[in-house]
Amino acid sequence: MRKIGLSKYFMSLMGILYKKEHILRIAEQLFAEKGFDGTSVRDIAQLANVNIAMVSYYFGSKEKLIEVLIAERAQHTFDKIEALNKDQTFSPWEKIDRLVSFLVEKTLNKYYFDCIISQQYNYSASPVINELILKIRSRHLEQITKLVKDGQRKKYFKKVDIELTMATILGTVNYVANSKDAYCSRWKINGADNLSYHKKIAPRLKKHLKHMLRAHLDIKNEE
Structure with a gap:
């Protein structure tokens, strides 16, 4: 019983x-x-x-609902980056590559959530939500900073502005995510849905960002 x-x-x-x-x-x-x-x-x-x-x-309430939504979705991202940070089986470069892949897939596949974060951060009148978003971004940057500094300590990466490096990565990913119609027109893809577009653009975007970070971070390129 x-x-x-x-x-x-x-x-x-x-x-x-x-x-x-x-x-x-x-x-x-x-x-x-x-x-x-x-x-x-x-x-x-x-x-x-x-x-x-x-x-x-x-x-x-609707306000509490969006607070829960933002907190839960953001916690998933934090957990992923934190786990990557703690994993000692990957080299610093492997961690960077995995971080890029995760951020690309997260943004393209969780497009709705990134739209909400952008809307709420720029237009929300709620100090509670604004503070929540700022705290989330700070926690994520803290984990990414640890990852990059570990690579610097191990002599893989040179000294860089980590905050602006992340702004470059996320800005590029968000721009591509928001430019489906323009890219589909350029590639002559008729009637592509979001899933088809994401499947086509994701490998190219990951490759570009990984190559860019190799040039940007590699200690061999230090001036």
Whole structure:
């Protein structure tokens, strides 16, 4: 009986987690497409096919929902970079290559989330959300700084401005992610959806950034 009770409990817990994640995915899509102010709780509930009361039950308010969304998605990125930092089986160059691949795939495949971060950082009137985004960016930069400084300590990388190096990488990735129509026109790709575009551009983008960082970071190129 006890095993049956535990089984039901875990099934119920998994059901709750699934519903919460489903609502978060729908909210993420709508916030990116319509903006935070242009999206209502009713919009989220209708597209998620749940009651409005369920959205309120899980998150309390639209403001709390976007806070949870930003925090959870950002934590995944932080965990990935932190794990890469701690892994002693990769050389500093392998870590840089893996970081680039992760950032490209994350941005291209999580395009909605990056749209939300950009919107909220530039236009949000909420000091809570602005502070959350600043804290997230600071934590991510701290981990990336550790990765680069480890390569410097081991005499792989020269001294560089790490913050501007990351701005260059992320700026390039975001520009490419936002330029689908222009690149599809140049390559004469008709009616390409986001997935097809991402599959085509991702390998080229990763290769370019990795080559660029080789030239930028390599201690052999130190002046």
